[in-house]
Amino acid sequence: MGTLTRKFTEVLFELCTIEQGETLIAAVSGGPDSVCLLDLLREQAAKGLFHLVVAHLNHGLRPEAEDEAVFVRRLAERWGIPVVLGKIDLNAVCRRERLSKQVAARQERYRFLEEVADERGARWIAMGHQADDQAETVMMRLLRGSGGHGLAGIPIMREERFIRPLLPVTRTEILKHLQERKIPFVEDPSNTDRKYTRNRIRHELIPLLESYNPRIRQTLCREARILRDDDRFIEEALKKHLPTLICRFSEGLVLRLRELRVLHPALARRAVRFAIRESRGDLEGISERQIQSILSLAERPVSAKHPLPGGFMVERGHDRLLFYRVSSQTLQSAPVVLSGPGEKTLPAHSLKIVLEVIEAPVRGPTSPQEALLDLDKVTFPLLLRPRSPGDRFYPSGMIGSKKLQDFFVDQKVPRLQRERIPILASADGVLWVVGYRQDRRFSADAQSRKVLRVKVAGLTPLEEGN
Secondary structure: OOHHHHHHHHHHHHHOOOOOOOEEEEEOOOOHHHHHHHHHHHHHHOOOOOEEEEEEEEOOOOOOHHHHHHHHHHHHHHOOOOEEEEEOOHHHHHHHHOOOHHHHHHHHHHHHHHHHHHHHOOOEEEOOOOHHHHHHHHHHHHHHOOHHHHHOOOOOEEOOOEEOOOOOOOHHHHHHHHHHHOOOOOOOHHHHOOOOHHHHHHHHHHHHHHOOOOOHHHHHHHHHHHHHHHHHHHHHHHHOOHHHHEEEEOOEEEEEHHHHHOOOHHHHHHHHHHHHHHHHOOOOOOOHHHHHHHHHHHHOOOOOEEEEOOOEEEEEOOOEEEEEEHHHOOOOOOOEEEOOOEEEEEHHHOEEEEEEEEEOOOOOOOOOOEEEEEHHHOOOOEEEEOOOOOOEEOEOOOOOOEEHHHHHHHOOOOHHHHOOOOEEEEOOEEEEEOOOEEEOOOEOOOOOOEEEEEEEEOOOOHHHOO
């Protein structure tokens, strides 16, 4: 067994426990790294340790992409390995989801690989990243300013599913292995195009740094391993604070400022990263400078905002930071007609509403999700709708009337949330700001003969904090 094979095998079985008969997916682009990965995996599969399936995604960006897909298919067939080929229109994905090509390609690649793994019942997906990739990534993130989390580089395992058993192996070792075994591969011509930052780092900066430290690649990889250990420690420390720190809602996530402000700066930065990743799906294009800008919102006026790549926004509310997709900040739904007592599920409003007539007298509402109305004062049909410009009502417990806009300001309801709060109304006016306050003109009291009880389920006002 050669040195590379031994190193690879040790890492592979240290990373994951593969039970006999299981299926493992190999992500193969056709380049030297993924072809080497496939060759080393097929050696282990030949021992009956697991079944192997090749997955290749054509992003449809380069003329050579079709030839690369053919190469991967023929190589897999020659070695007797099942292969799944996929193809997407990446430009269309970028336009539809407002993503850069790099971010979209990565997103679609992971999505495709997970789909193949799920179809084949595979727990593990192996990818061909190697030590030079790691060194270049660390240097690229250092130049960009990514903080300790970014400088931890490429994880050897991601989401307990994606594994990178070649990460300790250098590009030189891989090329030597392929040359000795006379295994063909394809070269992506874009890898030599120096308009890309990674290529300039690979072909210009790393060779220059080698004149100061001949082992600069190994040094960068070692630093990444150390920082990844630190990274895992901070992640575990943050988990203890998450129950009181975060609040989820349908369009995104909230960080409570009171809890955020008392965190150590290292944990506060990590909390912001967590919120971005959870609401946006990844941290692509997020620099340490952006993290600091978001943290600075805590000291700025209410409604201050910070945009994020991919159509996301962070907004300062009264006592929280809201992370959400811009296109989701308003309630885009037509009014729902409620012709009488009964139960109705309303997907557009993410709630279920129940109207029932009960005998008087009754006590007050038992929760913000319940309203008690005087049936004799209510005119059907009722409408459940978003707020309208100029809405005014007579809040219970207050004197006089109030514009709904002013009510929300007084109640410190974040601007984003105001567009999501359903309004129960009739031809006579607003009956209930759902989850917040009834209109006292229609509320049940000691003189009410019959009471219309309205209950909702599934509503999660941000002010409730759950």
